[in-house]
Amino acid sequence: MIPSRQEAQELLYQYTETEALRKHAHQVEVVMEGFAKLFNEDPELWGTLGLLHDLDYEKYPDQHCIKVEEILKDKGYDEAFIRSIQSHGYGICSDVEPKSLMEKTLYTIDELTGIINAACLVRPDKSIKDFKLKSLKKKYKDKKFAAGCDRSVIEKGIDMLPLDQDQVFTETIQALKDQAERAGLAGEEEAHV
Numbered sequence: 802m803i804p805s806r807q808e809a810q811e812l813l814y815q816y817t818e819t820e821a822l823r824k825h826a827h828q829v830e831v832v833m834e835g836f837a838k839l840f841n842e843d844p845e846l847w848g849t850l851g852l853l854h855d856l857d858y859e860k861y862p863d864q865h866c867i868k869v870e871e872i873l874k875d876k877g878y879d880e881a882f883i884r885s886i887q888s889h890g891y892g893i894c895s896d897v898e899p900k901s902l903m904e905k906t907l908y909t910i911d912e913l914t915g916i917i918n919a920a921c922l923v924r925p926d927k928s929i930k931d932f933k934l935k936s937l938k939k940k941y942k943d944k945k946f947a948a949g950c951d952r953s954v955i956e957k958g959i960d961m962l963p964l965d966q967d968q969v970f971t972e973t974i975q976a977l978k979d980q981a982e983r984a985g986l987a988g989e990e991e992a993h994v
């Protein structure tokens with residue numbers, strides 16, 4: 802069994818109170834949905850994985866990617882789904898290697914959405930509306946900007962995908978634009994999720 806989108810959101814909010822972490826989960830959710838559509842895969846499954854990937858992070862930061870197994874197993878969710886969550890921390894907090902296209906995509910876009918989020922927040926409109934590939938490439942190259950977002954993980958991820966860096970960046974930006982409100986990037990006046 803795999804959590805429905807509704808169940809995933811409830812679970813996320815139960816374990817995650819920090820607004821910024823909820824926002825990150827929704828950003829990864831909408832980007833995963835976008836890539837699922839691009840690859841003709843299941844957007845609900847990919848989005849749900851995105852929503853839940855950091856489920857154990859707020860409450861168990863020292864057991865990130867580990868505690869999640871217990872939480873989701875107790876609820877009766879599939880081991881394959883749990884494995885997919887754990888694989889996003891490959892080489893950082895887990896030794897589960899991303900194997901499926903879904904896992905490789907999550908691994909690639911997790912840190913990337915962090916850079917885009919930070920880049921939008923320093924814009925006057927705090928929005929992704931007019932954000933361009935060129936701006937992302939500039940921020941990406943500047944290692945001091947959003948320094949916590951590990952570029953080497955993103956690069957390793959892109960190497961696993963059948964896309965080049967520009968394609969991955971473009972698709973990620975577009976998915977966030979398409980669902981800007983859910984991603985919390987519609988600008989200051991817009992309502993939050």
Ligand SMILES: [Fe+2]
Binds near residue numbers: 855858865889890
């Ligand atoms: Fe994580």
Ligand SMILES: [Fe+2]
Binds near residue numbers: 854911912
């Ligand atoms: Fe994350």
